[in-house]
Amino acid sequence: MNPHELTEITVVGDDDTGLVARVTTLLFERDVNIEDVDQAVRDGIFRMTMRVDTSGMAVSEHRLRRDLSALGDDLDLDVRVRFPEERDTRQLAVLVTKESHCLRKLLDARADLGADIGVVIGNHDDLRPVAERHGIPFHDVGDEKGVHDEDRLLSLLDDYDVDLVVLARFMRILSPKVVFRYEGRIVNVHPSLLPAFPGAKAYRQAKEAGVRVAGVTAHYVTTDLDQGPILTQRAFNVPDDASVEELRERGQPLEADALLEAVRLHLNDDVAIRRGRTELREDGADGENYRLGMPPELDEVTPDDPVDEALAVGESDD
Known part of the structure; x- marks a missing residue:
């Protein structure tokens, strides 16, 4: 799916066990497909960014946002949802x-x-x-x-x-x-x-x-x-x-x-x-x-000769 057609979900809060499982389970139960996920922890702060396909989900956009917000309140997390149509005028x-x-x-x-x-x-x-x-x-x-x-x-x-x-x-x-x-x-x-x-x-x-x-x-x-x-x-x-x-x-x-x-x-x-x-x-x-x-x-005045023979035949100098 085109990245511009995916919904972005960002989760931020104090790090704790089980956070990823709680969020992904909620999405699975509503037929939201996770296309990409990235997570990190720094200075005790947890961050997870997901790009998900909501085109076939079993609930409305309003309901998904409300459910994620309620989960965030329960886990003391800040959960933001940005649907594709909300990014038209940035x-x-x-x-x-x-x-x-x-x-x-x-x-x-x-x-x-x-x-x-x-x-x-x-x-x-x-x-x-x-x-x-x-x-x-x-x-x-x-x-x-x-x-x-x-x-x-x-x-x-x-x-x-x-x-x-x-x-x-x-x-x-x-x-x-x-x-x-x-x-x-x-x-x-x-x-x-x-x-x-x-x-x-x-x-x-x-x-x-x-x-x-x-x-x-x-x-x-x-x-x-x-x-x-x-x-x-x-x-x-x-x-x-x-x-x-x-x-x-x-x-x-x-x-x-x-x-x-x-x-x-x-x-x-x-x-x-x-x-x-x-x-x-x-x-x-x-x-x-x-x-x-x-x-x-600048390319016109940058020398291109001589170069090592090894480089000339494609060998790496790493």
Whole structure:
């Protein structure tokens, strides 16, 4: 069955024995066929994501949602159900701190995204005017130090029925409580060519390491910091005497560009994750519509000779 025709069920809560059995038994009893299931536990939080075929189930959509909700209440689990027809017009939430360049790029392109930017959420109030100038609600979920309230964040994501969470230079780490609920649906941009220089102060790390080429990466968020599957990357030369601020000035336009490209890839369902790596789907858009890395003109100046004879006959160098 086409993945777009499957219902998505996400189960999140404190880890305990028997959770998988209780949920899958409920689905079996209602003639719901499980096509794919993925589960994990991190920091005592259990997450299970299922894609199921509900086309031949013995109950209505309303009844299935109600039964799963009741089971969740009984087991103290958060159970979310998204039927195929509910994903026709997808909603984005953009999370920000104080830097506006990525947010402004997304807002300028929103007419062509094929989805709605339903809300902007910050851990500071600085970018409220930017969002409200575009007629988009803004919510500040941070305290005076910028520490965000995750329960309120989750409540807002639920209220706005968010399909994709976009971290547009949101300078806080999301816990498994958030990441697990939106597995494969959180996109972040990081100011380095990951896996190099993860974590804070990436431009400073690049400067201190003396790199000749620096860059940015847009990737899916996982519970491992800055290690999620990479979507797009951009690179730029580092002048000998460049300061950290000059690196930031060169990198910020590329951050916005890479993040927007990653959002489009996700929204158009043109990317799949296989073994921790993203790939363009064979049935998706032509790869020429995207620039995942460096521009194709680079191939014209990249040497292609000499190569080892072993490689020339197809032997692996692994």
